[in-house]
Amino acid sequence: MSHIIDRRKNDKGKSTGNRQKFLKRVEHQIKRAIPDIISQESIKDTKSGGSVKVPVRGLEEPHFRHDPKTGKKYIVQPGNDRFSEGDRVPKPQSGEGSGRGKGSNSPQVTEDEFTVVLSREEFLKYFFDDLALPNMVKKLMESTESFSFRRAGYTRDSVPSRLNIKTSYQQSLGRQLALKGVFDKKLKGLEEQLEKTKKKEEREALELEMEKVRRQANTIPFFEDIDLRYNNFERVPIPVTSAVMFCIMDVSASMGQHEKDIAKRFFTLLYIFLTRQYKNVELVFIRHHTEAKEVSEEEFFNSRESGGTVVAPSLKLMDKIMRERYDESWNIYCCQASDGDVWSKQDALECKNLVLETILPNIQYMAYLEINSKERESDLWQAYKRISNDDDFAIRHVYEPYEIWPVFQGLFRKRSEVVS
Amino acid sequence: MTDKDNYKAMFCNPNWDYETLEAADEVISRIGKEYLRLKTYPNQIEVVTSEQMLDAYALTGLPTSYPHWKFGKDFVLNQNNYTKGRMGLSYELVINSNPCISYNMENNSTCMMLLVIAHACQGHNAFFANNYMFLDWTSADSIVDYMAFAREYILKCEEEYGEEEVERVLDAAHALMHHGVDKYKKPSKVSAKEETERLKKLTLIKRENYNELWRTLPSMPDVQETSNSDDHRFPKEPEENILYFIEKYAPALPPWKREIIRIVRKVAQYFYPQGATKVMNEGFATFTHYHIINKMFDEGYVNDGFMLEFLKSHSSVLYQPEYKSKFYSGLNPYTLGFNIFMDIKRICQEPTAEDKQWFPDLIGKDWLQQVHYVMENFRDDSFILQYLSPKVIRDMRLFTIVDCEYEDEYEIGAIHNERGYRKVREHLSNQYDRATLVPNIQVTKVDLHRTSKLHLTHYIQKDRRLDANSAKDTLDHIRYLWGFPVELHSKNKLGINETTFEVK
Numbered sequence A: 001m002s003h004i005i006d007r008r009k010n011d012k013g014k015s016t017g018n019r020q021k022f023l024k025r026v027e028h029q030i031k032r033a034i035p036d037i038i039s040q041e042s043i044k045d046t047k048s049g050g051s052v053k054v055p056v057r058g059l060e061e062p063h064f065r066h067d068p069k070t071g072k073k074y075i076v077q078p079g080n081d082r083f084s085e086g087d088r089v090p091k092p093q094s095g096e097g098s099g100r101g102k103g104s105n106s107p108q109v110t111e112d113e114f115t116v117v118l119s120r121e122e123f124l125k126y127f128f129d130d131l132a133l134p135n136m137v138k139k140l141m142e143s144t145e146s147f148s149f150r151r152a153g154y155t156r157d158s159v160p161s162r163l164n165i166k167t168s169y170q171q172s173l174g175r176q177l178a179l180k181g182v183f184d185k186k187l188k189g190l191e192e193q194l195e196k197t198k199k200k201e202e203r204e205a206l207e208l209e210m211e212k213v214r215r216q217a218n219t220i221p222f223f224e225d226i227d228l229r230y231n232n233f234e235r236v237p238i239p240v241t242s243a244v245m246f247c248i249m250d251v252s253a254s255m256g257q258h259e260k261d262i263a264k265r266f267f268t269l270l271y272i273f274l275t276r277q278y279k280n281v282e283l284v285f286i287r288h289h290t291e292a293k294e295v296s297e298e299e300f301f302n303s304r305e306s307g308g309t310v311v312a313p314s315l316k317l318m319d320k321i322m323r324e325r326y327d328e329s330w331n332i333y334c335c336q337a338s339d340g341d342v343w344s345k346q347d348a349l350e351c352k353n354l355v356l357e358t359i360l361p362n363i364q365y366m367a368y369l370e371i372n373s374k375e376r377e378s379d380l381w382q383a384y385k386r387i388s389n390d391d392d393f394a395i396r397h398v399y400e401p402y403e404i405w406p407v408f409q410g411l412f413r414k415r416s417e418v419v420s
Numbered sequence B: 001m002t003d004k005d006n007y008k009a010m011f012c013n014p015n016w017d018y019e020t021l022e023a024a025d026e027v028i029s030r031i032g033k034e035y036l037r038l039k040t041y042p043n044q045i046e047v048v049t050s051e052q053m054l055d056a057y058a059l060t061g062l063p064t065s066y067p068h069w070k071f072g073k074d075f076v077l078n079q080n081n082y083t084k085g086r087m088g089l090s091y092e093l094v095i096n097s098n099p100c101i102s103y104n105m106e107n108n109s110t111c112m113m114l115l116v117i118a119h120a121c122q123g124h125n126a127f128f129a130n131n132y133m134f135l136d137w138t139s140a141d142s143i144v145d146y147m148a149f150a151r152e153y154i155l156k157c158e159e160e161y162g163e164e165e166v167e168r169v170l171d172a173a174h175a176l177m178h179h180g181v182d183k184y185k186k187p188s189k190v191s192a193k194e195e196t197e198r199l200k201k202l203t204l205i206k207r208e209n210y211n212e213l214w215r216t217l218p219s220m221p222d223v224q225e226t227s228n229s230d231d232h233r234f235p236k237e238p239e240e241n242i243l244y245f246i247e248k249y250a251p252a253l254p255p256w257k258r259e260i261i262r263i264v265r266k267v268a269q270y271f272y273p274q275g276a277t278k279v280m281n282e283g284f285a286t287f288t289h290y291h292i293i294n295k296m297f298d299e300g301y302v303n304d305g306f307m308l309e310f311l312k313s314h315s316s317v318l319y320q321p322e323y324k325s326k327f328y329s330g331l332n333p334y335t336l337g338f339n340i341f342m343d344i345k346r347i348c349q350e351p352t353a354e355d356k357q358w359f360p361d362l363i364g365k366d367w368l369q370q371v372h373y374v375m376e377n378f379r380d381d382s383f384i385l386q387y388l389s390p391k392v393i394r395d396m397r398l399f400t401i402v403d404c405e406y407e408d409e410y411e412i413g414a415i416h417n418e419r420g421y422r423k424v425r426e427h428l429s430n431q432y433d434r435a436t437l438v439p440n441i442q443v444t445k446v447d448l449h450r451t452s453k454l455h456l457t458h459y460i461q462k463d464r465r466l467d468a469n470s471a472k473d474t475l476d477h478i479r480y481l482w483g484f485p486v487e488l489h490s491k492n493k494l495g496i497n498e499t500t501f502e503v504k
Helices: A016-025 A027-039 A043-048 A120-127 A136-142 A165-196 A200-218 A257-277 A297-302 A312-325 A345-362 A379-385 A401-412 B002-011 B018-034 B050-058 B069-083 B110-130 B132-137 B143-161 B163-175 B192-214 B221-226 B242-249 B255-276 B278-298 B304-317 B333-349 B353-358 B367-377 B380-387 B390-396 B421-431 B468-482
Strands: A003-006 A051-055 A072-077 A088-090 A115-119 A146-155 A230-238 A242-250 A280-288 A292-295 A330-338 A365-370 A393-397 B043-048 B092-094 B100-105 B399-404 B409-414 B441-446 B454-459 B486-491 B497-503
Touching: A003 B018, A016 A027, A016 B069, A027 A120, A072 B421, A115 A120, A115 B069, A165 A200, A242 A257, A242 A312, A257 A280, A257 A330, A257 A365, A257 A401, A280 A297, A280 A312, A292 A297, A292 A312, A312 A330, A312 A345, A345 A365, A345 A379, A365 A379, A379 A393, A393 A401, B002 B018, B002 B110, B018 B043, B018 B110, B018 B278, B043 B050, B043 B110, B050 B069, B050 B092, B050 B100, B069 B163, B092 B110, B100 B110, B110 B132, B110 B278, B110 B304, B110 B367, B132 B255, B143 B163, B143 B192, B143 B255, B163 B255, B163 B468, B242 B255, B242 B441, B242 B468, B255 B278, B278 B304, B278 B333, B278 B367, B278 B380, B333 B367, B333 B380, B333 B390, B353 B390, B367 B380, B380 B421, B390 B421, B399 B421, B409 B421, B454 B468, B468 B486, B468 B497
Parallel strands: A003 B043, A242 A280, A242 A330, A330 A365, A365 A393, B043 B100, B454 B486
Antiparallel strands: A051 A115, A072 B399, A088 B409, A146 A230, A280 A292, B092 B100, B399 B409, B441 B454, B486 B497
């Protein structure tokens, strides 16, 4: 007789372990591919969730095999429609040869098509493996940490209020059944003995014994300590802090599509990064040419308005918004992107003072990203250089998309944080 | 009568439930037994989801296997293809074990479920239980057990020696999987328990043996160097089971690595008949489900609507694109096998003059008996060589393309005509011969007393040389296991060395 089993309920993810082994094997490739991914358009997808495709190579499993180009081969194929014996047919051009459909039953995989699809979580893990937001610890220490409780199975020992009645009852039932079985068996044995013997004394002794067993069987305690099961809870810290990021972008005439694109990628990265660390992340977009304006994300990246460059108003606007909307409990970050062009040395100087005096004391970290090809040091760069210390204010040059990731990494590399 | 109506109502309802499966299995088993006289292992039918099917794929159908990244890779690959819609999952997967375990996809319709049960649980099952390759080379009783043992053993090794080292050994052993099969010696059948006990005993003994065998005697080095007599030759006979040779004689391999090699070797051995009987196995299973379902129709278990769905699935299984179609990817083993089996039946029942000339032995025989005989005693290459008939060649319009390395053009070697039948048959048989697919490489010599260098010889057949890159990589793996330099000579039919690969 056959045995029919419904397996659907159990045994899911049998391959998880092997999949992880596989991912581990291509880990360095995935990490290496990340800058590429960031340089590509797909960065938006990583923000919206979903999956990331990483092409991987070098996974051949070598074995001895024939070189398909060599030798003389006879290949039988179906559906002859026009050939006669002895006909000659030109071989297909390009190195393909007769590689396919030779009747080998191992499906050949072309390695360059092989992509690993990472879940968002997995991707972020590789993405941010070695990164930490500067000054995270400082703010976390200040804020009151809170915990939530999450169920985590059962324990045998806890307070009565956590008693799980159903599970305990099941345990008790099992124990009672088991014990009862023992007594029943014993009783049955005694009964058989009783039937066999005729002697009065023995019979009495047996009956006494039986009575004892019956009593025992009836007095199996309903609950014993070993039956009791308590709900178990784990304390899970929940991020309570909020963060706000100010994105300040220069949109003067000198900032072309390329520069804005670079800035956008950088902001996006920062946004993904922040959402991972904080429960609540807000973004403030400020764009400026001669005047500064708070705008929506859409407008931030797409508006074509432009003009001359005065930088200082944007910092002033940021300061104003900060004071109006974000109190002490917020972690404030700022990222400023510009090609470094300023109206005058005076403007640069004003920026420097603003950053130093009103902004830095109130925020966690500020990064200034200069998007130009490093040929010259701009006035803004020179002004900022004097106050940049990397701890809470860092300045960097970026020009090509592939430079973004290393810079980002450099800015946010995990530091050996000393909590004083 | 009401009973049959009951069945009919169940089978013709596209939504199946547990009782439907039970009833289907009952009816199908009975027909398989009475009508087709099939002897099978007991069945274990498991209903699984597509995810579980992907898991099953990755472990090539085994319910459990040792952990290895390769299985993860296969899983990722299948999953990619599946989610992109480039690949459908097969409706069933069945493994050669006793009881015979088959996985059926939950989203099959009732009709598909019946087809699958007839195909896998009767067809494949009977094939596993009766074909000589499976009976001789695998032990269906113990494979599931053995894989559980293998898993546990490798997990233990990972714990003790580190995952990386274990992976290294597995990678190397996998590279030689095709060369880890005994084709002439039959493997002994042992259960997992015996296996564990044997292991305990043998590790010690093996070690001693190895000391004896590999004791290098520095005395008289000159004599040994010059005397190239066969007395000192080791191994005495070339050994084609390279994995076995390494497991047995690698000079410096710790016992646990030998055991891992042994595990991989056992798995290779287990899958060896599968590779050699694909056409027959699928052909026979298709032949079986075709007959069983038709019989069910004849006996009134299913209605016309059911049969329409059945025929649609059946013919899509047998779809064989022509060579110039963009869907063409080789001969469909289902089609080829099914056609040959059906033709054997036809020849037994209604032979033509041509058949009388080609298959005198089949004429007038009981078709079922002949089908059984063929199913039990052949493998793909011999099956085709013996039973591919002119009619099947004509029906499929088979022809041979000759691809010679030094020519700019293909030549059409033979087509479906009088002159071509025998040639097509021979060529097709060769195509399924393992020797055509797996290069013939054997261990020919070990420098016993000096370098411990391992010499392999590749016997070139039909001028087919080795792919240099993969050969080099594979040799690296052998080098790792063997622990000493390895050399591979490719020799042509005159015995002259053409290429040498070497790893120092």
